[in-house]
Amino acid sequence: MxxxxxxxxxxxxxxxxxxxxxxxxxxxxxxxxxxxxxxRRAVEPPLVATEVPVPGDRPVFIVTGPRGACPRMVFLHGMCGHGLGYVQAFQRAAREHGGVLGLQGDVPCGADGVFTKYAPDVEEQDGRIRSALSACGGEAEDLVVIGYSQGAYIAERLAERWPARYSRLVLLGAPTTPSAARLRHIRGAVMISGELDAKHRMKAGASGLIAAKIPAVYREMPGARHGELLDAERVMDEALDWLDANARPRPESR
Structure with missing residues (x-):
């Protein structure tokens, strides 16, 4: 042969x-x-949520973006929660969409200080976010904010006050109905309820934004109760894909 x-x-x-x-x-x-x-091996860090110190504040949990870039998304957990588990639940989707920074609350819920909530002062929370992003070499500009429960309430107020900085939202299980009047300047939003959670607020919030010509959509998380983030890689990947495809264009810098 x-x-x-x-x-x-x-x-x-x-x-x-x-x-x-x-x-x-x-x-x-x-x-x-x-x-x-x-x-590629040299610039792509492991896919893991890393604790990063922030001067004068609690450490944050970071999943970097592609090639180790500082995150382009911020996650705010619920009252007396802990952000690490949430961030870990969708870390692959987070990296594909620019990375995520999990900001811990600044008010302890117990003597050990492990679980926290956020002080209601949005200027304080904005300063903490900017400091945390600065600690990893990034800046607070045109961010996606993902908020769950109390975190959704804070995220809405941040976007109302600084819509160019917190331009797109993913809100899960908010304690109040998201307001189209507050969010009239944002680029887009995804409203999510757990299948076994109260749904009316998030449905009404999405409907109100759509009526006001703000790109928005409502989604449900199968089998989830309040505070749960189930099937998170798929749910968050689809939510962030929707924002990428449907959000208003970013305004040109003046």
Missing amino acids: NISVAALAGLGLAALTIGCGKEDRALAEERPVAPAMAE
């Missing part, structure tokens, strides 16, 4: 490792990684 030299060359590394002895296989395995792959 005749095999051309070109055909043998086309077998490449597979022919070396399958048809040769241990020494040849070892040499083949030691071949240098292609430059493009080596560069």
Whole structure:
């Protein structure tokens, strides 16, 4: 049987490792990684939520964006909650959409201080977010804010006050109905209720925004009670995909 030299060359590394002895296989395995792959490995950190210190404040939990970039999203947990588990629940979707920063509350709910809530002063929370983003080399501009329960309430007030900074929202289980009047300048919003949670506020919020010509949509999280984030990779990926496709264009800087 005749095999051309070109055909043998086309077998490449597979022919070396399958048809040769241990020494040849070892040499083949030691071949240098292609430059493009080596560069990718060098710049893509592990997909994990990392605790990052913030001077003068509680540490934050960060899933970086592509190539280790500082996050373009902020997650605000519910009253007496803890942001790490939420951020971990959708870390793959978070990275694909620019990374996420989980801001801990600044008011402890118990003596141990593990679980927290947010002080209602939005200027204080805005300052904490900007400081946290600065700690990882980023800036607070055209962010997506994801808020759950009390975090949704704070997110709405942040977007009302600084719509260019907190321009898009994903609100889950808000304690009050999101207001189109407050959010008239945002680029878009996704309202989410757990299937087993009270749904009327988030449905009404989405309907009000749509009536005011603000890009918005309502979604449900199957099987979820208040405070739960189930099937989070899929749910959050779809919500963030919707924002990418439907949010108003970013206004040009003056």
